[in-house]
Amino acid sequence: MWRRHIGEDLVAFCEGDLDGELANRIEEHLRVCRRCRKEHEQVSRGVFLAKHLSRPTSSTLSWSEVEQAIRDEYDQTGHEAFDSTRRLSSPWLRPAIFAATCLTIVLIGSFLYRSRRHSGVNLDTYLARVETAASGHPEEAILAAPAGFQAADEQAALRAAAVEHVAAQPPLVGYSLVQRYVLRVGGAEAVQLGYGNGSDFFSVFVAPREVPFSFGKREIEPVELNGIQCNEVSCPRTSTLLFSAKRFHCVLVTRSKDKETLAAIVRYFLSAHETWRPS
């Protein structure tokens, strides 16, 4: 027989929810404990009454009312109540999509940067103009800038062409720098330097090696010029030579066919670039 009172278990006892052994012990206790017997009587009445409780119904509460209230609330906060695009439920999907978006942006940016960087300098149109003008005013055509090139300050042009430190001596005796243009390609600059002596003119295009020159469908063949390895671009009426130093490469365009003259110009630029040091 229990000595303690049983108030805590009385509700479950009255509801018939206790297992047999526990219920028997409570019955036994109730027989001897007046206080618990009185409490049991009260609880029994309470349980009897409580079992009359039922759920009230509301036929007037409609979904449209609740939905409108939700939409009003969300309108105040400026958010969408229901997401028609279905929010992503997986905790990994959002970071994954964020990472994929970042990667895509980086790839597109890199592609655009590289494509601009390597779009290079197209000399096809320029050479075509030089070819057609070769018998008329070739010097004007040779000194004229290709599309996109802008007139530049002399020091800036010489610096960009990496010949600033040897500019006091021109490529050929008697010639001087008469024209200079610059084209920005990505983060680099391509430079056109035009030299002349009053009757003869030539242009040299200089660009960092990562900025390629393009010549359309013209053929390019390797040639040896007094021991110097060059590439010759097919231009019947002019000499167009492509040659490369360590960091730069150049295109020489001239009417001269004299190998000594051509070699002197090429050697001048190769020598200048080999002795050039970045500032």
Added chain:
Amino acid sequence: MRPVSVKSSDTESRVKALVPSATVEQCRAGDRDAFHALFEACRERVYGIAWYFVSDENAAKDVTQDVFLKLLLHLKEFRADSSFDTWLYRLVVNCCMDEHRRRRRIVPLWMDPRTHSVEDGQASESSYGRKEIAVAVQAAVRKLKPKFRIPVVLRYVEELSYQEIAVALGCSEGTIASRLNRAHRALARKLGHLVGSKALGRRSCGA
């Protein structure tokens, strides 16, 4: 406090899950149709609890609306490893308590006809039909203190187990048993005259 010892069947949920977990997941994903389905599945239960906490039907509707609004706002915080039903009951109880605190400062202009009290009458069970007793009990329950009223409503209206009530209210099963005991004694004091002695047995006091 010693845990209440009850039959194993009582520890299991007496009611089938209100809402399938798939519907809950769709609601969390912002699916309007799923939320509509959830509303239809739960509205009577939510309204039923709210009705015991406020003075009239319109106020109960307001609380119900508030519950579903908060449900949508906080559904993302619900962790799928727990029971949605219990989480919902906890939300309902919190909304009801908020409303109760708000309305304590307001004097009601009128009362719902269903709340008209008969507890002071001297008539016996024989002169009352079951429906009249139910109305009287509803009125008496609505006058209990919230901490006693909530377990009674969850136990006898929603038919939750002690365990489920304890989780919903964030307290122990022993506390629930104790509060139910005191609530029943309060009901008996107010409406005991409606209960005939024949209606009471020892092990089962069912109506």
